[in-house]
Amino acid sequence: MLCLQNPDRMLFSRDHRILVTGASSGIGRAIALRCNALGATVIANGREENRLREAREQAANAEAFALEALDLTSDMEALPKWVTRLRERYGKLGGFVHAAGLGLTAPLLMYNLEEAGKLFDIHVHAPMLLAKGFADRRNTIGKGAAMLFMGSSGAVIPQRAKLVYASAKGAQITAARCLAKELAPRGIRVNSISPALVETPMLEGFRTMLGEESFTAEKEQYPFGLGQPEDVAALACFLLSEESRWITGQNIIMDGGRY
Template sequence: MNLFSREQYILVTGASSGIGRACAMLCNARGASVIACGRNEARLREAQAKCASPAHWHNETKDLLAELESLPQWVAALRQKYGRLWGLIHAAGEGRLDSIACFELAEAKRHHDLNFFAPMQLARGFADRRNFLKGGAMLFLSSASAVYPEKGHCVYGAAKAALATAMKSVSQEMAAKGLRVHCLAPGWIRTPMLDAATKSMGESYAAREEGRYPLGFGEPEDVAEMAVFLLSEKARWITGQNFVLGGGCY
């Protein structure tokens, strides 16, 4: 079932892997034209070859952290290239396990640049009336750790909590302008982030964590289904929420 038309362009960051890739693939399959952003051009091309409509999948290689200050101008350039954008799914980011005993200021600042300031810069660009279609939406990947803080997610959870709080405020600002704003806060999803945590902490850690989830760990497609619905006109009366997706854990 199509939820979009090919005239509705959706920018998806982090589209080369994990949740971002699943979101981009599903948006494309449901009828949208996708602007797939990622750092790895080869993986973007691979995803394009496997999507439902490769002709309506457009790759944009971008390192968001390296070009943080110019991201609003980049969004404007995409509008000039493709026309006004219907939606944004910001899935690019980085997870980490940390503790106050290992806190390092420089690394914490870099982490916040990527997980808070980069999405804020994208939101600033997208929220310009010239760049979006009325009725569209922005969606940002937060984390269950932002709502239910856990040991080991000190810096990561704080960055995602800041993002969710900021987007709640932005949703109030943009509602009158016809732009909806959402956050999704997944728990553990089978992505490279989970693989990295398992490699760092061991298989016993992953097994213990999965035991907390009545429905087991999620798949990227589980998050994508919710994200695509929220970007569609089916969700025209929903804005300003931070939906926790936790498989019954939270």
């Protein structure tokens, strides 16, 4: 797999346009930057324009790094049309990565509908409505297009106090598998990556919640250390590219040997 070993090799052409949500931070930012460095035009989404600008400052090809700030949960019904507007502005899309997300560590006693609703909105409803817009024949290149969803190892390996987050991720992963079946006849592939702990701003919230001692004990369970956003980005680019043309409907766990 040359692409994983040699980041200088161009995996994408400039007219391969990839919409990346969560591109202002952490894993999404690393994926957006790597896709851009490997030749793609990236349409970077996050809520905050300033953070998106910071991401673009790190881009290898800043002229092919477009910024589209939008809160994806503010008007979810409008998301398919938003994707159509992106196609009108930039051209047909070849890739869609959903890396926007919110973390939540809370036991059953703290279950509350409003908070659970927010998690299901950003991890299930918004990405499916974006997928609906992406899958529209007018918006995508069709054969050769790929979608990628950021799951979580917690969806597969149960953890305490993660029931809402893990359920939302589980729903997203299952939805992605269904999409893979539905879109295979059109040559569109759909996969998920499920990382364990990756060092991003989201992890800081988890660290604070656990406390330093428990966090250090958890970290020691990783024989290859905690993940870095770039570790996930390397696999993401492979899954978005033609090099993975025989892979669809999968959920790939990346956990540095933790489980």
